[in-house]
Amino acid sequence: MTDTHAHYDDPAFDADRNDAITSALKVSDIIINAGISDIRSESTVALAEKYDRIYAAVGIHPQHSGDLSVIERLCAHEKVIAVGETGLDYRNADNAEKQRQRELFTAQIEIAKKYNLPLIIHCVDAWGDMLSILCGSHARGVLHGFTGSAETALTLVRQGFCIGFGGRITYPGAKRANAALRAIPTDRILTETDAPYAPPAPYFGRRCEGYMMRDTVSYISRSLDCDESIFEENAVKLFFEKEGSF
């Protein structure tokens, strides 16, 4: 399995980081750790330097801020394989904050294109602006932890993007995301934990950890009646083939 989105540098792992990562690497062949700020992108790269099978995404999350020149410098690192997580999150955002997020996001799209890296994109309650920014951007990447509609997912797939699903897809109320999962081609689906956030349904309320990937991936492959190896192939195509087919 490939965990395309995790945060093992999060303070939730301060007490047992090494054990949590060692256990996660028994389940996932590759883990992509995503930065959320300039400082946390540095700590993400440090993790990738320490563990062979951890790779880094560097970026500034829409609800954070930071120095983009740090992100750009880190893009040249050999273990950095994506820009993210970046995107839009309009929960509790006023117009000035929405504008700030759009500028921060579009600047990171330009960095990704400059370094020919895919984007790892977070989007909550901002689908209209997300589509207008991404459509025609000639960027590539994944909409991680997808919660949008089937129609939105299909529009993004047509633009060349992948769609990532984590533990939230297993929640009984996740009807919209499940419709999106079933609407898109299997060769555009990625799997993730988003550890320490969003554990799959059986572990609700607990810290999300690497072994929980099994529940999420088997839920998705059962829903689609497909072999789970396709999700690994998709991740390799997006993150490890420089001139990827997406």
Ligand SMILES: [Zn+2]
């Ligand atoms: Zn995340």
